[in-house]
Amino acid sequence: MSVVYQKSRGLTDVSTHYCPGCTHGIIHKLVAECLVELDILEKSIGVAPVGCAVLAYDYFNCDMQEAAHGRAPAVGTGIKRVQPDKFVFTYQGDGDLASIGSNEIVQVAHRGEKISTIFVNNAIYGMTGGQMAPTTLIGQKTTTCQDGRKEELAGKPIKISEMLATIDGAKYIARVSVDSPAHIRQAKKAIMRAFQTQLEGKGFSLVEVISSCPTNWGKSPVEALNWLRDNMIPYYPLGVYKDWEAE
Amino acid sequence: MTKKLMKGNEVIGEAAINGGCRYFFGYPITPQNEVPEYLSKRLPEVGGMFVQAESEIAAINMVYGAAGSGARAMTSSSSPGIALKQEGISYIAGAMLPCVIVNMVRGGPGLGGIQPSQCDYFQATRGGGNGDYRLIVYAPNNLQETADIMSEAFETSDYYRVPVMILGDGMIGQMMEPVEITPPKKKRNLPAKDWATTGTDGKRKPNIINSLYLNPAQLEEHNLKLEKIYEDIKANEVRYEAYNVEDADVVCVAYGTTSRIVKSAIMECEEEGLKVGLIRPITLWPYPDEAFDKIKKDCKGLLCVEMSLGQMIDDVKIAANGRWKSYFYGRTGGMIPEPEDIKNEIKKIIRGEK
Numbered sequence A: 001m002s003v004v005y006q007k008s009r010g011l012t013d014v015s016t017h018y019c020p021g022c023t024h025g026i027i028h029k030l031v032a033e034c035l036v037e038l039d040i041l042e043k044s045i046g047v048a049p050v051g052c053a054v055l056a057y058d059y060f061n062c063d064m065q066e067a068a069h070g071r072a073p074a075v076g077t078g079i080k081r082v083q084p085d086k087f088v089f090t091y092q093g094d095g096d097l098a099s100i101g102s103n104e105i106v107q108v109a110h111r112g113e114k115i116s117t118i119f120v121n122n123a124i125y126g127m128t129g130g131q132m133a134p135t136t137l138i139g140q141k142t143t144t145c146q147d148g149r150k151e152e153l154a155g156k157p158i159k160i161s162e163m164l165a166t167i168d169g170a171k172y173i174a175r176v177s178v179d180s181p182a183h184i185r186q187a188k189k190a191i192m193r194a195f196q197t198q199l200e201g202k203g204f205s206l207v208e209v210i211s212s213c214p215t216n217w218g219k220s221p222v223e224a225l226n227w228l229r230d231n232m233i234p235y236y237p238l239g240v241y242k243d244w245e246a247e
Numbered sequence B: 001m002t003k004k005l006m007k008g009n010e011v012i013g014e015a016a017i018n019g020g021c022r023y024f025f026g027y028p029i030t031p032q033n034e035v036p037e038y039l040s041k042r043l044p045e046v047g048g049m050f051v052q053a054e055s056e057i058a059a060i061n062m063v064y065g066a067a068g069s070g071a072r073a074m075t076s077s078s079s080p081g082i083a084l085k086q087e088g089i090s091y092i093a094g095a096m097l098p099c100v101i102v103n104m105v106r107g108g109p110g111l112g113g114i115q116p117s118q119c120d121y122f123q124a125t126r127g128g129g130n131g132d133y134r135l136i137v138y139a140p141n142n143l144q145e146t147a148d149i150m151s152e153a154f155e156t157s158d159y160y161r162v163p164v165m166i167l168g169d170g171m172i173g174q175m176m177e178p179v180e181i182t183p184p185k186k187k188r189n190l191p192a193k194d195w196a197t198t199g200t201d202g203k204r205k206p207n208i209i210n211s212l213y214l215n216p217a218q219l220e221e222h223n224l225k226l227e228k229i230y231e232d233i234k235a236n237e238v239r240y241e242a243y244n245v246e247d248a249d250v251v252c253v254a255y256g257t258t259s260r261i262v263k264s265a266i267m268e269c270e271e272e273g274l275k276v277g278l279i280r281p282i283t284l285w286p287y288p289d290e291a292f293d294k295i296k297k298d299c300k301g302l303l304c305v306e307m308s309l310g311q312m313i314d315d316v317k318i319a320a321n322g323r324w325k326s327y328f329y330g331r332t333g334g335m336i337p338e339p340e341d342i343k344n345e346i347k348k349i350i351r352g353e354k
């Protein structure tokens, strides 16, 4: 019998703690597959965030460091400066990257640090129970904006990919989604490109993945994906924002 | 090698390299700027790397990443910057990463001032960050001692997997003294850093650098493991200088810059026939409690002198354990105690006027 599909060896056998229908799992799978297909798993060091993906260090089958909230790009910098021949990636949520760690992510791009970041944008703080994130949409209800996010109180949601694309040291920036098989295939291509950007020594790379949080959005997994398609993708357009090869 | 006239902050830089440090991550702040400036030039010459971070927060987290990669890494800063590093220091302590942190203390609170101070004693010895952890804290009072401590600090930190903090101030940083930088005297048997994240190379299970233990039983176990190391440090790493302690009617207790001034005051007292001793803690943690056991029973009192409103005095009282009265004299905000004023305090204790 031939094996048609199996779990990537880029992931450990530990079963994840993610909620049913949460797309963190799909993103993990894509990252793991890219590490294996590029044959870099054995020389990879990943950095886990503080957020729902905090336990990513138990899931990726490579060396891992667990960073303080928002500091993964700084930790990744320390790792990469000591080991320039190794592959270094961070995996961060939107509270982690776009709020408390916004300085670290801007500066890692500014220095053109040769690391890659997977940025999971689910428009909410998942782990702490659904508070407003900088990426929360106008009108979206969270536990700290129960009548919906209001622009006059909290501003408009921040567009990280567009912002980072303006920084010279950022060499590959793309926004993808994992809501459909077609989008998942595109997402994997983008992650591959981001990782290649590092392997070729070009500079910093980041893939923003629009992701769902059915639990804190108060939706079923299917409703959550529909909501993501109808609300998030229109505000956060998918696409490649920067590519060193195109320049 | 012969002695060379050097500036304190540069001694720290050169001795760090001597101790095997190859990575420095920092952010500018007075009065320690010569440390990063010196290392930005020197580290590349020895195959190392200097990174000017975007903030003290980022700098300490870069140290975390570098130390977790098995490198000898350090950062240096001054009080407000060290305050920002506390989150990272706590994570480093939790993840059992070796590194060295230098604090050239200045007056506070807040932005405070830039003149010498010892107002960060609590922060250094009581755990400035969250959680049950300790740092090994050294407070040298001259540049040769600074060189020796700095040269050994990385070895010590590697051995225990506990971060080391060096506490100085603008005076130590700016003064010039002849110094000889020699290889660390205390060579330790260091185990390989088989815990470092260097890539599995397909040859071993993944290594994880982490301070998260969601299961309280596991966290307690981790805390107890750390505590065992701390006990080991207490038993083996205490350092102090004791001067005429046995016979003294008053024993002064002072560290770092202040201890030099207290020493002058004591000399002047001796000329007047007074018997005054000095305990100078070189490790602020672990604290040299044992040094106090040599003080005679009828000693009239202990005088703790600090450039603060009284922080180490708590440790003096703990060490004295009710055996003698403990008094305090200090100047703060960057003001420096005068030998004359210290002498007056000593005399008041002898006359029973305190």
Ligand SMILES: Cc1ncc(C[n+]2csc(CCOP(=O)(O)OP(=O)(O)O)c2C)c(N)n1
Pocket: A050, A051, A052, A053, A069, A092, A093, A094, A095, A096, A097, A120, A122, A124, A125, A126, A127, A128, A133
């Ligand atoms: C310094 C600090 N502040 C706050 C927290 C609490 N905290 C844990 S996870 C989190 C937010 C995570 O949200 P996000 O990054 O969006 O990731 P998600 O959980 O949605 O995947 C916060 C605020 C913390 N651990 N540390």
Ligand code: SF4
Pocket: A017, A018, A019, A021, A022, A023, A024, A052, A122, A126, A127, A212, A213, A214, A215, A216
């Ligand atoms: S809380 Fe949200 S982001 Fe976190 S695991 Fe559950 S669904 Fe995923």
